Amino acid sequence: MRPSKRQPDSLRPLILNAGFSRNAEGSCLIQCGNTHVICTATIESGVPSFLKNTGKGWVTAEYGMLPRSTNSRIPREAAKGKQSGRTQEIQRLIGRSLRSVVDLKLLGERQITIDCDVIEADGGTRTASITGAYVALHYAVGSLLKAGLIKQSPITGQVAAVSCGIYKGVPVLDLDYDEDSAATMDANFVLTADGRIIEIQCTAEEKPVEEEQFSALFALAKLGIKELAEAQKKAMGL
Amino acid sequence: MRPSKRQPDSLRPLILNAGFSRNAEGSCLIQCGNTHVICTATIESGVPSFLKNTGKGWVTAEYGMLPRSTNSRIPREAAKGKQSGRTQEIQRLIGRSLRSVVDLKLLGERQITIDCDVIEADGGTRTASITGAYVALHYAVGSLLKAGLIKQSPITGQVAAVSCGIYKGVPVLDLDYDEDSAATMDANFVLTADGRIIEIQCTAEEKPVEEEQFSALFALAKLGIKELAEAQKKAMGL
Amino acid sequence: MRPSKRQPDSLRPLILNAGFSRNAEGSCLIQCGNTHVICTATIESGVPSFLKNTGKGWVTAEYGMLPRSTNSRIPREAAKGKQSGRTQEIQRLIGRSLRSVVDLKLLGERQITIDCDVIEADGGTRTASITGAYVALHYAVGSLLKAGLIKQSPITGQVAAVSCGIYKGVPVLDLDYDEDSAATMDANFVLTADGRIIEIQCTAEEKPVEEEQFSALFALAKLGIKELAEAQKKAMGL
Amino acid sequence: MRPSKRQPDSLRPLILNAGFSRNAEGSCLIQCGNTHVICTATIESGVPSFLKNTGKGWVTAEYGMLPRSTNSRIPREAAKGKQSGRTQEIQRLIGRSLRSVVDLKLLGERQITIDCDVIEADGGTRTASITGAYVALHYAVGSLLKAGLIKQSPITGQVAAVSCGIYKGVPVLDLDYDEDSAATMDANFVLTADGRIIEIQCTAEEKPVEEEQFSALFALAKLGIKELAEAQKKAMGL
């Protein structure tokens, strides 16, 4: 039995609130149960130096947690003067995931920065960030199309993400914090709406696990991604 | 005529959503027009080293803005590796303002940290932070009383804050961003509900101003603080 | 009775030693009793990026204290690897105060940096810095005029600063450290020689204060600024 | 055809030089073709604060590259003042991988730090680091057993790692730099000698890939890990 009373293959209640931000070119507040992330997309002209004069654009992401988004307060990274290894790992993952469905040539020499800021955290913040970031990216690209700055959408696929894990010996979908802390294996799947792989990160906690367990998690993830992709489509008005 | 169509002595629409955060000991989402700030209060045992073994507690604040809370994205302070002078100035102001209405002896050797995170910015973020932080502090202290950890509330006064300025020659209350950018004088007033002074910061923009103009702003501020204090009382269930 | 035996409206003995520095384009060693600050003005071509190609110049300030300018040694900021919030707050204040009496268009695309370094500290270092910095600025501008680099002085007013406070219930002028530590209200006034407001910072210590007390401090400040402005004039040979 | 002329399922020439370091409690210089990593294990008493008085020990890792281990020089992280996101990601992975085969209770309140320093880099530095680090860890634990500081080895499994990828449409084992740069999918497998999963990181480059391709990589990885585990056993004298 899951602490959340959910079935092994149930997602948490999901709300995607697109256009949440008054200022950003694209935005989405994603709520996966008690995990709430504000995702905003900012378009800026110019690209990092390694892309200058290549005609290619760039998509990148930054991630942060409000100090009291968690049960006990975590020190503010700005005050500590550096981002933790975990933060950097997550924002690199979000950026890579989005870039895998963007044709940077079609984007042109501009950068889209997706900020994912966790307002409330209850497990799965990185996967929620990716799912919400994709919606924010969609709207930012829409604004470029509307303004006639690009002719064709550079987005080549739809991406969503979900975590799965082995909780008390049972493979379950969309771990919340209580489950995550007790899981013997924790895997994050970043997939396209049609089930292709963008990124898999799978970590055994405390001791190694068998390959079949990984396969069970993968199967659950594909179910979850379908639901998430449907919700994204609605939020994008498709 | 104000860009916002408000009367010179009108506050922006004000919403104080206490208990916004699932985790914090006290919290308040304050919305002053398009300025939205999440204020959370965290209680931790222990105090900074200069207070160890004095029997006194401490109240402090930290402040941050989401990168895209503003019209154009501001770089993330955690990524830059340091907090700006402006950020430090603001969080020092919030902390001082709250401490002026707390009896640190009665609080005992514990620290309350108020995090003020700006989700949307449209001018007046520091004053909104103080007004919301007070409500968060109130609930955090309430939780200490409820738990029997302290016998008597250490809160000795009620504090709110508002900005005023000279806009096109007219003293106006509660500047939004458009007004703030064009104001020739900008003043922040941190007052008690009964009009006593906690902190005044008054800055002439571009050129010095006459004393009467300052007096006009002070008068407006007292009006505004009364309304803010009423709203705080409601949010605190008083 | 003040620890310094001064009358409530007496400034500390004041010495303005203009031209103290062999190298700087303008300089002033200001001594307000036991508070001694070296102020130097440096002219450099070029402006911060937000002003490039605007034809406007910039005036900015930096502030520091020698580690043993105080009674107990304070850690060196260069060794700690960052400037404290207090330092940044003060140098921002000095910069703003000076800019309010400079026509940046007339200055042209160059930057004047005022360094205020506290050699001995006994309260009132930020106000002494402003008063001395103005003299250093005056001489730096004079060197530009003399060199024919500008035709007309961009300085539009004369600025000085002083602190006041409520000490043992009595409003007093120009607090030294002993008074400052015991004051129930502390206010810094940055005014023009003719009494107009550039900046007011007023902070109640420990508990809120009445408006009349603030008014009393303001009145004292205007007296003090007159004396300071006279001393500045002498130091500027006017 | 691979640039290296290797068969799709061939590892690069592999040398494990245990005891390479004169000073460390355990060490191994691992050479996977032109990727050379010095792995040293240091035993220190004491554990991170979150483990104090729990009776548990800790195993952690740090990773670095000599500036000219690569084809074009990379800036020295110590000179830049921070470790890159990539570095932190890698050292977190190495630490997690080793901890998954260590019973921290049996280790007792001491910390083993594995330093993995890349002397020459030609792809696969993180997986080589894990494979070599395990050997260094083995010898460090041996020194504890020999000294009678622990009675029973806390090591509960044998861990090795290898990368695989899709190169020109073909799944290949143990990518070198040239293959890595051109691969459409890149996966790192951290497995036990008997094929159980410790960590999988799989990333599609530029566009999403099908699940079967992932399965092909997994199959190759299991082959590679067997060989690596054999080499480790020899290097450990087992």
Next chain:
Amino acid sequence: MRPSKRQPDSLRPLILNAGFSRNAEGSCLIQCGNTHVICTATIESGVPSFLKNTGKGWVTAEYGMLPRSTNSRIPREAAKGKQSGRTQEIQRLIGRSLRSVVDLKLLGERQITIDCDVIEADGGTRTASITGAYVALHYAVGSLLKAGLIKQSPITGQVAAVSCGIYKGVPVLDLDYDEDSAATMDANFVLTADGRIIEIQCTAEEKPVEEEQFSALFALAKLGIKELAEAQKKAMGL
């Protein structure tokens, strides 16, 4: 002919103003021509962790330059967030030089920190710092003796320092900035009053030099140190 018109073996005009600082336990403003350095000595209980419970004390130094002590402004190290390699090199030299004449056992478990802050720079700031720091140290030790905190002076020798160099082919004593910039060899000698060596740093500029030139500089240095030591004695009232 030296730009300063001095004889090859002439020091610059020298003033040692002991007791310059109102607050420090010992202090000296040293003026060597246009090089002016404030040296203050601070006594604090406690020692660095590597000396805890050894009964030994510690003497250390910090060094800084006011931004406009030089002809063109140098960026403030506190603002840049780190001390330059040059600064660290100099403060390490000052600390080592002083420790070589202090019996740390006799000092007891306390630390003396010498701050050397350059107010005006015209070459030779590190050697002037050492010469002045010794006087400040002397007075700090005197205050410990006077307070009965130690019974016997831990100072075992008298140290001074001077620079020499080859200027236009001629060995000269006590280089000022103009000479220093043009010198083909630059050497700093830290000697005791009776001519024993504490530290020598000798650097050929642009090309290697012959041993005899070094010997000539050493001879000059011994002359200079005698004069400096006499001036120190007067400043110490001996």
Next chain:
Amino acid sequence: MRPSKRQPDSLRPLILNAGFSRNAEGSCLIQCGNTHVICTATIESGVPSFLKNTGKGWVTAEYGMLPRSTNSRIPREAAKGKQSGRTQEIQRLIGRSLRSVVDLKLLGERQITIDCDVIEADGGTRTASITGAYVALHYAVGSLLKAGLIKQSPITGQVAAVSCGIYKGVPVLDLDYDEDSAATMDANFVLTADGRIIEIQCTAEEKPVEEEQFSALFALAKLGIKELAEAQKKAMGL
């Protein structure tokens, strides 16, 4: 008797392995007994900003130690976020020493960076770095000549370095760590192959020493440098 059983004027066994690095334009692994340093030379177009458009090139050095190159692990500088004063001092010395034998005009507007990374440390790492760095530099310059990028070698002399010290009252050559820790005087000599001075750093440990002792060390150093220079020549194929 030296702990190493060496004669007072004996160097440690010396191996210079030129071309050690697969990637660098020039490289040398130098082994002086148990002190092993990898020296690589990297050629990059462009120079630091103070040399732009002067036609001159630049030679600089960076230095690092692997955390477990020493008997007890030293914290990784990249993880601490800054290079120690000792590291900066050493890399500045290496850079200066090399520049003293390079005609920067002949090098042209390019930079050669020598990285000296200590793999095993047993005293004398800075002098070994200089000796090895010279060989790496030689090969890097050779690659420029071979490529026709320069017509004439900018190298104007041959440089090597060695440490000497007073150990148990006896002047000895090429200190290892055990001797270094116990020496009463420690001197580093950077000389040309024909005995001219590039840099001398001589430090008395704990108490001042007589001039004759310094002279004895200098004599030993000249012997040692000759042997080192011979070994360099062999390593350079001369």
